[in-house]
Amino acid sequence: MNKVKCLIIGSGPAGYTAAIYASRANLQPVLIEGPQLGGQLTTTTEVENFPGYPDGVEPFTMMEDMRRQAERFGTQFVSGIVTKVDFSVSPKKVIVEDTEEYEADAVIVATGASARYLGLESERTYRGRGVSACATCDGFFYRKKTVAVVGGGDTACEEASYLAGLCEKVYMIVRKPYLRASEIMQQRVLNNPKIEVLFEHNTLQLTGEGKVQGADLVYRKGEADEAMHHIDIDGFFLAIGHHPNTELFKDYLHRDAEGYILVDGDSPRTNVPGVFAAGDCADPHYRQAIVAAGSGAKAAIEADKYIKSL
Numbered sequence: 490m491n492k493v494k495c496l497i498i499g500s501g502p503a504g505y506t507a508a509i510y511a512s513r514a515n516l517q518p519v520l521i522e523g524p525q526l527g528g529q530l531t532t533t534t535e536v537e538n539f540p541g542y543p544d545g546v547e548p549f550t551m552m553e554d555m556r557r558q559a560e561r562f563g564t565q566f567v568s569g570i571v572t573k574v575d576f577s578v579s580p581k582k583v584i585v586e587d588t589e590e591y592e593a594d595a596v597i598v599a600t601g602a603s604a605r606y607l608g609l610e611s612e613r614t615y616r617g618r619g620v621s622a623c624a625t626c627d628g629f630f631y632r633k634k635t636v637a638v639v640g641g642g643d644t645a646c647e648e649a650s651y652l653a654g655l656c657e658k659v660y661m662i663v664r665k666p667y668l669r670a671s672e673i674m675q676q677r678v679l680n681n682p683k684i685e686v687l688f689e690h691n692t693l694q695l696t697g698e699g700k701v702q703g704a705d706l707v708y709r710k711g712e713a714d715e716a717m718h719h720i721d722i723d724g725f726f727l728a729i730g731h732h733p734n735t736e737l738f739k740d741y742l743h744r745d746a747e748g749y750i751l752v753d754g755d756s757p758r759t760n761v762p763g764v765f766a767a768g769d770c771a772d773p774h775y776r777q778a779i780v781a782a783g784s785g786a787k788a789a790i791e792a793d794k795y796i797k798s799l
């Protein structure tokens with residue numbers, strides 16, 4: 490049994506910022522790093538909008554910088570996945586990898602969000618064999634090949650632009666007649682001769698012998714001019730949003746219909762005193778590294794206040 494004042498779950502911008510603040514407040518925090526060190530940000534190519542980096546920054550570098558900053562003030566890091574929690578008791582119980590047990594006066598949940606899939610049977614069949622939700626991680630395998638990116642938001646545009654730098658051709662499969670992405674990202678996509686945007690298309694299934702070789706699409710499903718369309722592709726990249734990683738807390742923390750943790754107004758306080766939520770696991774709206782970092786700071790300040798009140 491490990492007894493700690495403040496335990497932080499998650500190693501994205503929210504978790505690391507909470508750790509910087511909590512360690513500077515002498516809470517000697519322990520941070521459980523989880524399955525994806527550095528969080529979701531590390532699946533992006535370059536961070537251009539985090540203040541303080543006028544020339545942009547490679548996401549792994551930024552997360553490593555945050556980690557070192559937290560370490561400098563005494564944060565202890567534990568690699569592993571939290572498998573169980575009990576927030577009905579005080580101190581709160583957190584179990585890592587089913588074996589290591591922690592008791593914490595305050596817990597900061599910063600577990601982020603994960604990529605969404607369409608839910609097609611063939612998507613599961615070809616997972617890791619042509620289906621990916623991370624262009625930065627897997628794009629390299631598709632050099633000089635043809636790929637498709639599903640989605641019309643900023644992530645899809647970013648991934649398509651990145652893949653266009655590696656691949657022969659990139660299709661974007663967009664279900665609406667327009668892109669939802671910010672104007673600057675839309676222009677990058679629409680002005681890139683390697684990217685062909687297929688508006689009003691949905692994916693029916695992926696095809697191929699042992700790996701993705703094509704996709705069957707439907708144009709304007711249910712309309713008078715509905716039409717089937719097949720494209721030959723080697724890779725299929727999902728960029729259709731994310732869902733919060735909060736299943737583990739469902740018996741204790743109030744969540745909205747999509748699973749985002751509900752907090753008290755603009756504070757990081759959850760319905761359980763001493764448990765705070767920061768970053769994308771509690772943010773269906775902004776989902777930005779800078780916002781996550783800010784909420785991590787707020788969570789640590791609140792955790793400090795809570796611990797002092799015990």
Ligand code: NDP
Pocket residue numbers: 538607639640641642643644645647663664665668669671728729730731774775776777
């Ligand atoms: P978004 O929710 O903004 O976009 C998701 C896209 O996927 C939409 O085009 C949506 O279509 C489409 N989609 C959702 N479900 C399906 C489905 N079942 N079939 C087909 N298409 C589907 O998610 P993002 O991940 O792009 O962005 C999340 C947030 O992060 C946004 O606020 C964004 O601005 C931000 N972001 C900022 C970046 C930056 O500033 N550098 C980079 C990346 C993200 P529809 O439009 O029809 O709903």
